[in-house]
Amino acid sequence: MVMATQKRLLFRPYRLGLALVLPVCCGCFETQPVDTRGVQVVWPLTRTIDDFESGNGLPSWTLLGSWGCNAWPAETSAAECGVAEPGSGDAGVAGSLSFDLTRESGDDGLGAQIYSFRRSIPLDLSRYHGFGFSANLEPRDDQLISNQVLLRVRLDCPAAATVGVSPQGERVVLTSAVRPPADGAWHRFELDLNAFTQPAWQQGRTGDGFEWERIDRERCLAAVDSLGLSIEDADLEGAVEGAPAMAGRLMVDEIDLYEMDAEQRSVEGGLNFSGWSCRERPEAGGLRECDLRRAPSMSFTMQGNDRGQDSPSVVLCTHAHRLDQTTHEVTADTRDLTAFESLSFGAQFMPDAPESIRRFTVRLGCRELVPSSLPALQREVELSAERSSYTLPLESFTPSPYPLGFDNVEGCLARMDELCFETQVQDGELASGTLAIDEVVLR
Amino acid sequence: MFVAFRSSRRSFCTRGTCRRVLCGVCAGLLVQMNGPRAGAEPVGEVAPRRTENNDSLRSDADRSKARTLGYAGVEAYAAGDYEQAALALEESFRLFPVPSLGLWSARALVKLGKLIEAEARYRAVAALSADVGDPSVQNAGKADAARERVALSMRIPSLSVRLTGASPAEVSLTIDGLSLSSDQIHLPQSLNPGRHTVVGVRRAERSEVTLELAEQQHRVVSLRFADEFALPKAPPSEPTPLGPAALTAASPPALSPAVDSANGSLQTWGYVVGAAGVVLGGAAVAHYVWNQGRFDSWQTEHRALRAERVSGDYTRRQQLNNQLQSSIDGAEPVGVALALSAGACLASGLTLLMLHARGTSVSASALGPSSAQLDLRGQW
Numbered sequence: 001m002v003m004a005t006q007k008r009l010l011f012r013p014y015r016l017g018l019a020l021v022l023p024v025c026c027g028c029f030e031t032q033p034v035d036t037r038g039v040q041v042v043w044p045l046t047r048t049i050d051d052f053e054s055g056n057g058l059p060s061w062t063l064l065g066s067w068g069c070n071a072w073p074a075e076t077s078a079a080e081c082g083v084a085e086p087g088s089g090d091a092g093v094a095g096s097l098s099f100d101l102t103r104e105s106g107d108d109g110l111g112a113q114i115y116s117f118r119r120s121i122p123l124d125l126s127r128y129h130g131f132g133f134s135a136n137l138e139p140r141d142d143q144l145i146s147n148q149v150l151l152r153v154r155l156d157c158p159a160a161a162t163v164g165v166s167p168q169g170e171r172v173v174l175t176s177a178v179r180p181p182a183d184g185a186w187h188r189f190e191l192d193l194n195a196f197t198q199p200a201w202q203q204g205r206t207g208d209g210f211e212w213e214r215i216d217r218e219r220c221l222a223a224v225d226s227l228g229l230s231i232e233d234a235d236l237e238g239a240v241e242g243a244p245a246m247a248g249r250l251m252v253d254e255i256d257l258y259e260m261d262a263e264q265r266s267v268e269g270g271l272n273f274s275g276w277s278c279r280e281r282p283e284a285g286g287l288r289e290c291d292l293r294r295a296p297s298m299s300f301t302m303q304g305n306d307r308g309q310d311s312p313s314v315v316l317c318t319h320a321h322r323l324d325q326t327t328h329e330v331t332a333d334t335r336d337l338t339a340f341e342s343l344s345f346g347a348q349f350m351p352d353a354p355e356s357i358r359r360f361t362v363r364l365g366c367r368e369l370v371p372s373s374l375p376a377l378q379r380e381v382e383l384s385a386e387r388s389s390y391t392l393p394l395e396s397f398t399p400s401p402y403p404l405g406f407d408n409v410e411g412c413l414a415r416m417d418e419l420c421f422e423t424q425v426q427d428g429e430l431a432s433g434t435l436a437i438d439e440v441v442l443r
Numbered sequence: 444m445f446v447a448f449r450s451s452r453r454s455f456c457t458r459g460t461c462r463r464v465l466c467g468v469c470a471g472l473l474v475q476m477n478g479p480r481a482g483a484e485p486v487g488e489v490a491p492r493r494t495e496n497n498d499s500l501r502s503d504a505d506r507s508k509a510r511t512l513g514y515a516g517v518e519a520y521a522a523g524d525y526e527q528a529a530l531a532l533e534e535s536f537r538l539f540p541v542p543s544l545g546l547w548s549a550r551a552l553v554k555l556g557k558l559i560e561a562e563a564r565y566r567a568v569a570a571l572s573a574d575v576g577d578p579s580v581q582n583a584g585k586a587d588a589a590r591e592r593v594a595l596s597m598r599i600p601s602l603s604v605r606l607t608g609a610s611p612a613e614v615s616l617t618i619d620g621l622s623l624s625s626d627q628i629h630l631p632q633s634l635n636p637g638r639h640t641v642v643g644v645r646r647a648e649r650s651e652v653t654l655e656l657a658e659q660q661h662r663v664v665s666l667r668f669a670d671e672f673a674l675p676k677a678p679p680s681e682p683t684p685l686g687p688a689a690l691t692a693a694s695p696p697a698l699s700p701a702v703d704s705a706n707g708s709l710q711t712w713g714y715v716v717g718a719a720g721v722v723l724g725g726a727a728v729a730h731y732v733w734n735q736g737r738f739d740s741w742q743t744e745h746r747a748l749r750a751e752r753v754s755g756d757y758t759r760r761q762q763l764n765n766q767l768q769s770s771i772d773g774a775e776p777v778g779v780a781l782a783l784s785a786g787a788c789l790a791s792g793l794t795l796l797m798l799h800a801r802g803t804s805v806s807a808s809a810l811g812p813s814s815a816q817l818d819l820r821g822q823w
Contacts (some may be wrong), residue, residue, distance in 0.1 A: 028775055029738040029740030031768040034748070036761045344757060381752075391750075439758065 038408035038443035042270035044258035046292035071112035079112035088134035094253035115228030122223035129259035135250040138184040152177040157220035161213035188330040299435035304429040315422035334415040347381035365418030373403035509538035525554035542584035565592035587760025600656040608668035722783035
């Protein structure tokens with residue numbers, strides 16, 4: 001009887017089949033992996049040498065001493081340095097070098113430079129790959145001809161000199177140069193530090209029989225004594241005819257060093273952006289710190305205005321840019337985001353005041369569409385003290401209220417040139433804290 | 444008496460269901476009772492051999508008794524009481540060994556599963572004279588007996604005994620307690636369907652197998668001696684020669700029952716394999732529960748990661764969840780394999796135990812593909 005029961009239970013074909021299929025089905029779980037890669041937004045880490053905003057003549061990088069300047073030939077030339085308005089972009093002031101240079105017969109060249117010596121220990125620039133600065137060359141009268149002028153970046157590093165004896169009073173340097181347009185407008189340049197070399201005139205023997213010292217680049221970059229930016233007559237670089245005289249003003253601003261950390265360098269196919277920058281609108285000293293050396297962050301303390309005035313805001317931005325490998329000039333560029341569905345980023349807002357969260361506006365700027373009005377797609381997000389990852393569908397972004405009537409969503413996504421995180425302080429409100437952004441990915 | 448018989452005959456032959464069946468024998472018996480002819484000599488294993496003197500000594504009382512018993516037997520047969528029918532017809536045939544009574548006696552034996560005895564009775568009927576009573580009726584009885592015998596012979600199961608580790612001369616062999624001479628050991632033995640016990644004794648060694656024989660089945664029993672008990676080897680699969688009595692040309696291929704100790708081994712293996720199945724089943728369930736828990740975790744995290752705001756590092760968490768997903772995927776075949784293995788082991792163990800319980804004692808290792816197929820078809 002028992003046996004018959006067992007037979008009934010086990011050996012009816014459909015039950016046997018069921019018994020075999022059930023464990024197979026029960027063992028299966030429907031799962032699928034999620035692609036985490038996306039396209040990473042890549043930017044260089046930034047060491048700001050000076051943005052001249054302090055106005056006190058001291059570089060932001062505290063290892064450097066006060067800015068100074070000189071001109072040559074000393075007997076017939078003069079240079080004056082300080083700060084002047086306006087600065088690059090929204091900046092208030094910039095470093096200024098006014099020069100009036102005249103050549104006499106027998107002089108090797110004309111030039112003036114603004115420089116800063118180390119305060120104590122030599123500067124170690126070996127981990128940086130780029131040297132960026134903004135320059136504005138404004139001629140006086142018509143004596144300054146663009147194609148006869150070089151803007152040279154000098155890195156002075158006597159400790160790296162090897163063989164040879166330099167002429168007395170001369171210092172061996174690593175340099176790289178650009179030709180800034182003498183148009184009185186701001187231009188941004190970025191030089192590859194690995195392309196810095198000794199200038200042509202420091203090659204071989206001098207007419208006096210000296211043999212210039214040689215500089216080992218790596219040793220030089222690891223122990224820089226001073227850095228300077230000079231405006232020079234181009235004849236030493238092979239110009240056919242040197243300028244008899246040059247007069248004008250060179251303004252420099254936002255002098256930065258760039259590096260890519262190992263993680264950023266390992267990203268393949270990333271979307272290249274410029275280093276981040278911080279701004280305060282209007283400038284009122286509320287932006288305490290803008291640390292761009294690692295995850296970009298900005299610290300601020302702002303008090304809302306009285307009713308009827310514009311609300312102050314602080315903004316942390318990165319821009320799409322393009323570097324011309326010939327002129328080394330950095331120009332604005334756009335990125336097409338229409339193929340992406342979402343913008344992801346890691347963010348943290350650490351409040352100083354007892355507020356747990358703060359509302360920020362994420363802006364995808366497309367300034368090219370309406371250059372004077374900063375159109376953008378934007379949406380708000382609440383950031384808290386806990387570091388979180390946010391994934392915002394691009395379709396959830398809406399056109400910015402200004403310029404009025406702006407509604408070109410597709411066009412703005414196709415020509416996105418700026419990513420910003422902005423917070424406004426409402427009337428009477430006190431806002432204080434630090435915003436940090438990292439790992440921006442488009443998916 | 445005669446009137447009573449006729450009356451009885453009339454009423455008997457008018458019964459609905461068995462009318463056609465029994466009218467013939469009624470008529471035969473009637474003729475026979477009216478006076479069997481001299482020289483009618485039923486010959487058979489059961490019927491006593493008669494002589495002219497014996498025949499002449501038949502008393503009317505014997506005839507009357509045979510007639511009464513014959514009718515009673517046929518009526519019992521018609522009523523499905525084959526035991527009573529066989530007893531009555533046996534006695535009736537013993538008193539009057541005529542073909543018609545032998546035929547019904549054989550039929551009753553068939554119904555009782557005594558195929559060997561029935562086959563012998565049919566043969567005895569074939570040897571009887573038809574010159575008793577109405578020859579046409581008796582001849583018809585003989586013809587029916589001959590035809591039924593042929594059909595019956597196809598149904599008789601048989602058994603061959605194979606000795607391993609001993610020669611026939613060394614072994615004293617009995618089947619159901621009946622001795623088998625050493626020269627007959629290798630011949631197929633025709634047996635009635637049912638349970639049979641084969642015992643071989645070699646000095647102090649005793650090897651016994653109990654098995655079930657079904658109709659038409661031919662089986663080979665291996666009796667193992669000395670140290671070959673533990674795991675019986677598969678017997679050769681060549682066809683076993685069939686003796687004339689078996690007449691089982693269509694007999695299925697032989698299965699290979701093993702000895703008692705192999706029975707025990709089979710049981711042990713059944714428990715071992717079954718226990719392995721239980722362990723594997725437990726492991727499969729545990730594995731499933733474990734993987735289900737991980738799946739739940741993955742699903743929870745998967746849902747959480749689809750939110751706009753994710754605490755901590757989304758990429759890191761997603762990568763970890765992808766790793767978990769990959770691990771769950773990798774574990775799935777393990778769970779399925781465990782479940783299937785458990786099922787296979789449980790089924791195998793159960794099969795072994797069932798075979799052991801049926802007394803067939805078929806060693807798992809002794810089951811060839813064809814015999815296994817036959818066994819499944821035959822039993823399930």
